[in-house]
Amino acid sequence: MFGRMGRNRRVADADVPKDACLIGSKSLVANSVYDTEGGFVGKLEEVVIDTRTGCIRHAVLAVGGVLGIGSKLIAVPWGTVEADVERCRYVVDVKTMHLTAVPVPADDLWLQRGYSA
Numbered sequence: 001m002f003g004r005m006g007r008n009r010r011v012a013d014a015d016v017p018k019d020a021c022l023i024g025s026k027s028l029v030a031n032s033v034y035d036t037e038g039g040f041v042g043k044l045e046e047v048v049i050d051t052r053t054g055c056i057r058h059a060v061l062a063v064g065g066v067l068g069i070g071s072k073l074i075a076v077p078w079g080t081v082e083a084d085v086e087r088c089r090y091v092v093d094v095k096t097m098h099l100t101a102v103p104v105p106a107d108d109l110w111l112q113r114g115y116s117a
Contacts, residue, residue: 045062080092
């Protein structure tokens, strides 16, 4: 599944460990985020990548509101978000989220593209 990239290009099998858990970036965004107790927290709206290292640094979550209206964007360290592959969702420890979350300002044009709160 992840061996092909575009036309006639292949990812070298040596580059991907056999036990790797890979996911495409399009599959990340818009997935639901739940707390460790199974309660709905919000939606994953964006991932922030450190262009110097190529590593994901933060997950931007839309939290609060009703039916997506009035929700706020917060950024949490990527390490606080855990993938639940079986249920196609993410799990975050809410206590850690509250301690580490940073609000995304309304005037942050880079992260606000395509998002309407």
